[in-house]
Amino acid sequence: MNVERYRRSIAGAFILFSLTFLSLPGIAQVTGPSVPHKSPGQQSQESRRAIQVDVEMVLVDVTVTDADGSSVTGLKKGSFRVFEDGIEQEILSFSSEDVPISIGVVLDMSGSMSDKLEETQQAALEFLKTANPRDEFFLVTFNDRAELTSPFTFDIEELKERMNFVKPKGGTALLDAIYLGLDQMKGARNSKRALLVISDGGDNHSRYNETQIRNALKEADCSLYAIGIFNFEDMWRTYEEHHGPTLLSELAEITGGRMFPVSRLDDLPNIAAKIGMELRNRYILGYRPNDARYDGSWRRIRVNVVPAAHSQPLNVYARAGYYSPID
Numbered sequence: 521m522n523v524e525r526y527r528r529s530i531a532g533a534f535i536l537f538s539l540t541f542l543s544l545p546g547i548a549q550v551t552g553p554s555v556p557h558k559s560p561g562q563q564s565q566e567s568r569r570a571i572q573v574d575v576e577m578v579l580v581d582v583t584v585t586d587a588d589g590s591s592v593t594g595l596k597k598g599s600f601r602v603f604e605d606g607i608e609q610e611i612l613s614f615s616s617e618d619v620p621i622s623i624g625v626v627l628d629m630s631g632s633m634s635d636k637l638e639e640t641q642q643a644a645l646e647f648l649k650t651a652n653p654r655d656e657f658f659l660v661t662f663n664d665r666a667e668l669t670s671p672f673t674f675d676i677e678e679l680k681e682r683m684n685f686v687k688p689k690g691g692t693a694l695l696d697a698i699y700l701g702l703d704q705m706k707g708a709r710n711s712k713r714a715l716l717v718i719s720d721g722g723d724n725h726s727r728y729n730e731t732q733i734r735n736a737l738k739e740a741d742c743s744l745y746a747i748g749i750f751n752f753e754d755m756w757r758t759y760e761e762h763h764g765p766t767l768l769s770e771l772a773e774i775t776g777g778r779m780f781p782v783s784r785l786d787d788l789p790n791i792a793a794k795i796g797m798e799l800r801n802r803y804i805l806g807y808r809p810n811d812a813r814y815d816g817s818w819r820r821i822r823v824n825v826v827p828a829a830h831s832q833p834l835n836v837y838a839r840a841g842y843y844s845p846i847d
Contacts, residue, residue: 650796
């Protein structure tokens, strides 16, 4: 079966989560009352009703990094072991190709970002410079509310112009912005999808809550990476700012992505470029679940890297699970 066609056919039916392991040698618009506010139960039921397909394979995106956080390439199918609910699964397909990605940049434009604007925009552009010519992008900006500043485009210069048009002000509707990004991603052309969130703090102005966003991330086949710009020495940080690092980290981990904390603005462009390269060096593992029931249950995923002689510790990042379709 063609992996790309299969992933497109299930349209995000499977989402597989984030874990860290050690091993081996050097591895939509949320702009106001016009958008209905759905409960987590409503979202879950609607999502699972839409997934009425015969499941032949579960596909798991996996990132492997070394102790320095650099991507490890060149691993083979035999380097990996995959477990679902603790039971090892046979890996039937394996790919490490650099395929086109649909990318959403979610940019914090709240008032607290006014003194970080230039570096933040530069970081976003460095991320986009790592793009494949067939990648597509959209831009979501947020302050008191989230807005789709640019729909999908292949033109990086267009995104740059749109970024320059938006000025920082107001509060931080971070969760609404992530929801909007996931909603926009439903129209993506590519099966490989990622959001990059750049923000300096937690949420203080969203209509959606953390539980709803966590559920939405579990049900969306999209990796979330975050760059958190934090001043940990500021004694006068608000509760939201204190909670920001934990929030961004936990949301990223749900999807198999990562949160990169930044305290020096000069580091932003390099970290953004690093995330872009990490997305280019992911492995895709496919298996047929031993448990063939279509019962809507959450199936936990664990990925290990097989140890090798003289190996150094490696980190493995993959989604933690997926919801089985309902028969």
